[in-house]
Amino acid sequence: MYTFQHQIRLEPRPPYDFARMISRLQGVGHELYRHDNGSLVRTIRVKNRVYGVSIRSEGSTLQPLLVADIAGIGSDEELMLVSGHLRRMLSLDADLDGLYDKLEQDDGLKVLADKYNGFRFILESDPFECMVKTIIGQQLNLSFAATLTRRLIETASEPFLIQGREQSYPVFPSPDQVANLKIEQLRALQFSERKAEYVIGFAQEVAQGSLIVEAAELEKLTNEELMERLIPLRGIGRWTVECFLMFGLGRPDLLPAADIGLRNALRNLYKLDHQPTEAEVRAIGANWSPWSSYITYYLWESLNEKGLHG
């Protein structure tokens, strides 16, 4: 049983639209987040210890300030590690000036510039969690993928308890916990046989130490090096690594051109009479560099906005 004993102030580089960022989490990927009176609450795992964090905004998009209450801190060093973890996870330091310049220069994309001013990635808490969730999300509608992820969490890990709070908070399972699951357990949760194999197989690689997924180590490698290293793993293809690089490591310039959601968003934006092919997406996005991830992210978000397209 833990309490929120520590508090830190986090000052994002403006603009920073925290309201839109947490609103996105209520739509998709809400397996781990709880919304409590405007605060975003979840657990994070840092160096194999679990903490509870409750984050709220005390500022505005142009003068942003976040306050985070932390539960589970055992030392000053841990508080520093958690603080750094949150800065990275919440994209506090990203400089997006160049992105908005690029959006304004494009007749099609400029509608995104105002609407998503200060809208940044909230990364997955750690690379292992990101990869597992991305594998689960392959080929499934987002709603069902979230259901499967939630069932995996409930099956494989113990929740985090906070004193004075009725609800407990889910903890994304460790590599060991996922590696020790049986295929049949995930089949019972309505995973396909292959998806169960992929998820457990990946976790076993990590648990055995044959695959390093520490963010600090992965940061040393280029996108291309990580593609070459990860795609040979069973169940991991190009799309999965692209998502991993975006949501796991915050790399700003990935174009997942085969992605169904991106293709549908571009069909809406440019009022095309067909879903563009992968090659057509590459042609449309040829000039997006070095902001392809962010433009893709904004276009994905546009799929949730009824007003932005017909």
Added chain:
DNA sequence: TGCCAGGAATTGC
């Protein structure tokens, strides 16, 4: 109801 879903592996030619 039937097709599609923010894919990947396998099979077939």
Added chain:
DNA sequence: GCAATTCATGGC
């Protein structure tokens, strides 16, 4: 090598 098929089930 590239195209077609299979995997599995919920969502709309």
